Amino acid sequence: xxxxxxxxxxxxxxxxxxxxxxxxxxxxxxxxxxxxxxxxxxxxxxxxxxxxxxxxxxxxxxxxxxxxxxxxxxxxxxxxxxxxxxxxxxxxxxxxxxxxxxxxxxxxxxxxxxxxxxxxxxxxxxxxxxxxxxxxxxxxxxxxxxxxxxxxxxxxxxxxxxxxxxxxxxxxxxxxxxxxxxxxxxxxxxxxxxxxxxxxx
Amino acid sequence: xxxxxxxxxxxxxxxxxxxxxxxxxxxxxxxxxxxxxxxxxxxxxxxxxxxxxxxxxxxxxxxxxxxxxxxxxxxxxxxxxxxxxxxxxxxxxxxxxxxxxxxxxxxxxxxxxxxxxxxxxxxxxxxxxxxxxxxxxxx
Numbered sequence: 001x002x003x004x005x006x007x008x009x010x011x012x013x014x015x016x017x018x019x020x021x022x023x024x025x026x027x028x029x030x031x032x033x034x035x036x037x038x039x040x041x042x043x044x045x046x047x048x049x050x051x052x053x054x055x056x057x058x059x060x061x062x063x064x065x066x067x068x069x070x071x072x073x074x075x076x077x078x079x080x081x082x083x084x085x086x087x088x089x090x091x092x093x094x095x096x097x098x099x100x101x102x103x104x105x106x107x108x109x110x111x112x113x114x115x116x117x118x119x120x121x122x123x124x125x126x127x128x129x130x131x132x133x134x135x136x137x138x139x140x141x142x143x144x145x146x147x148x149x150x151x152x153x154x155x156x157x158x159x160x161x162x163x164x165x166x167x168x169x170x171x172x173x174x175x176x177x178x179x180x181x182x183x184x185x186x187x188x189x190x191x192x193x194x195x196x197x198x199x200x201x
Numbered sequence: 202x203x204x205x206x207x208x209x210x211x212x213x214x215x216x217x218x219x220x221x222x223x224x225x226x227x228x229x230x231x232x233x234x235x236x237x238x239x240x241x242x243x244x245x246x247x248x249x250x251x252x253x254x255x256x257x258x259x260x261x262x263x264x265x266x267x268x269x270x271x272x273x274x275x276x277x278x279x280x281x282x283x284x285x286x287x288x289x290x291x292x293x294x295x296x297x298x299x300x301x302x303x304x305x306x307x308x309x310x311x312x313x314x315x316x317x318x319x320x321x322x323x324x325x326x327x328x329x330x331x332x333x334x335x336x337x338x339x340x
Contacts, residue, residue, distance in 0.1 A: 113325050148332040149324060 052189045059102065059128060060182040061091040066101035066121065070108025073135040073168040077107040080171035090178060098124040103181070104158070107168075109137035109144055110151040122158045130185070132162045132177055139163045205243065210236060223274040230279050230288055237264070237277075237294045244268040245275045248291070251301035253309045255335045260286060260309055281311060283334070290316040308333035 041048060069077055081087045081094060095101045098121045110118060122131070133154050136142025144150035154160060161184060164177040206226065207214055213232035218225050228236055245266040253262045259280045266275040281288060290313035291298035302313045303322035310331040312319060321328060330337050 113323075148337075 052191075055190065056186045056188055059188075060185040063090075063092050063103045063130070063178070063181070064095040064101050065092055065103040065105045066098050066125065067094055067096070068104055068106045068108070068118065068121075070106070070110060070114065071135075071137060073107035073138070076168045076171055076174065077105060077134065080174045085171040085175065087175070087178070090175070090182070092178065098122070099126065101125050102128065103130045103132065105132050105134060106138045106154045107134040109142070110154050110157070112149050112151055115151050115157050118154070119157045128188075130161045130181055131158050132164065132181060133160045134164045134166075134174060134177070135169055136165065136167045139165065142167060205239065206236060209239060222272055223276060225276045225278070227278050227280070230281065233264075233277075233279060234289050234291065234294060237266075237291050240266055240275055240277075241294055244270055245273070248295040248297050248301075249274075251291070251298060251305055253305050253311065253333075255283070255309070255333065257335060259283060260311060262288065262305065262311060264291070283336075284310065286311045287314055288312075289314050292316055307331070310334065 067074070067077065069075075079085065081092075087093070092103075098104075102125075104122055104125065106118070122129070131154070133139045137144060137150070138154045141147065141150055141152040145152065151157060162177045162181045164173055166173050169177075206228075207217075210228065210232045213229040213236075215227040215229060217227075245268050247267045247269050249265040249267050251262070251264050253260050260283055262279045262281060264277045264279075266277070267273070268275075279288065288311060290302055292302070292313075293315065299317065300322060302316055303318065303320065305311050306313065306319060307321045307323050308331055320326065324332075
């Protein structure tokens with residue numbers, strides 16, 4: 001049974017009720033990957049869950065990311081998205097427009113000339129939106145620390161959710177950062193939604 | 202090539218040496234465009250790069266030309282004062298000199314006369330100072 005929050009019943013098509021265990025003594029059965037998300041009433045056609053869990057499930061499981069490849073980190077990002085590491089299995093796919101993106105993946109060195117462009121693209125993304133700073137440059141300037149034309153961390157322009165160290169980080173590190181972001185999203189609640197960021201931070 | 206340069210520009214050739222397939226000359230600024238035309242006619246038709254360095258006493262602007270048929274390189278350098286320096290632009294001879302010259306201006310503040318767009322190229326337009334000068338302070 002879902003705990004807390006308002007509860008939502010989801011009607012299932014008739015054929016679904018015959019799937020899984022027919023045991024009437026069975027308690028509310030978690031379904032598949034939605035173990036923490038959806039519980040099925042035994043023998044019935046009703047699923048019980050909370051708004052928070054369904055929303056977070058959807059948000060965390062279909063992060064479309066705006067690729068912001070600026071340097072060598074972008075090669076690792078492309079590699080992670082390609083068939084060997086296959087980001088698609090986590091529900092992440094490239095989206096080349098900020099309007100339909102949930103996540104901005106800043107991979108590389110942000111120059112001061114690029115900074116206003118990056119800020120504008122972030123502003124064009126619809127809420128809720130998340131930012132991952134991938135690699136040393138995006139986190140704090142990296143090897144370009146104290147450089148005359150490198151932004152010393154992308155968090156000086158946009159709020160960052162996850163920092164991934166490395167120069168560049170391996171695909172495993174990027175995947176780990178994405179899983180951490182999904183955990184973070186799953187802890188969110190509409191009752192304590194983060195305040196909308198100031199428009200001119 | 203060196204003989205032709207010497208015969209045409211004489212004392213404008215301040216020093217010259219050949220190392221392997223690379224000919225290094227130091228020339229006076231007044232002969233720059235003429236020497237570039239001669240080099241282009243002689244087969245050094247590829248302008249590989251224009252850059253500069255700060256030697257503390259002066260700025261050394263380096264032009265690197267290559268002959269794609271023979272594989273020879275011609276490296277011409279010019280000494281200019283550290284501030285307020287001006288040089289003739291090579292864009293009438295080599296169209297590809299446009300961006301490297303802008304970059305040299307961007308980083309060292311050397312202006313090129315006759316250049317079609319003598320503006321900053323990598324840094325923002327409101328940037329102050331020339332960051333590759335050794336006198337430039339980061340903070």
